[in-house]
Amino acid sequence: MKDTFDGLLRELRLKVTSRRRAVLEVMTAESTFLSPEEIWQKVRRLVRNVGLPTVYRILDELASAGVITKVLHDNRQLYYYLCTNTGHHHHFVCLACRKVEDVNLCGVEALEQEVAERIKGALFSHTLQLQGLCRECFERSGKK
Secondary structure (H helix, E strand, O other): OHHHHHHHHHHOOOOOOHHHHHHHHHHHHOOEOEOHHHHHHHHHHHOOOOOHHHHHHHHHHHHHOOOEEEEEOOOOOEEEEEOOOOOOOEEEEEOOOOEEEEEOOOOHHHHHHHHHHHHOOOOOOOOOEEEEOOHHHHHHHOOO
């Protein structure tokens, strides 16, 4: 994995450091979204002398590069998730267990047409995040 992380960091034109490598290692090991503080706690087990501001900076770099995804939660806190799907897609986020699933359906074409025709503008990007309960959490909740 070290070589993979190093190659990715070089490709992004980021200096290869043990801290960046550790953040990628932690994110790769998780199948749920994590808060910056949770990531920092896990990174500290791998790399000594890493501060929370450094982890925030690394997360921001990786999110800007499109390597990790920002997850906006109902609690207004920002979380992060490593998504390996490079194709255009969106995410379904389970608010109970924090699992993140890819959603490959995108209905933005109608919105793009609305922007072009009514607003006379051009749409360059969009972000759609669906929040709810996954099947397991929904069944555990006892709701129908």
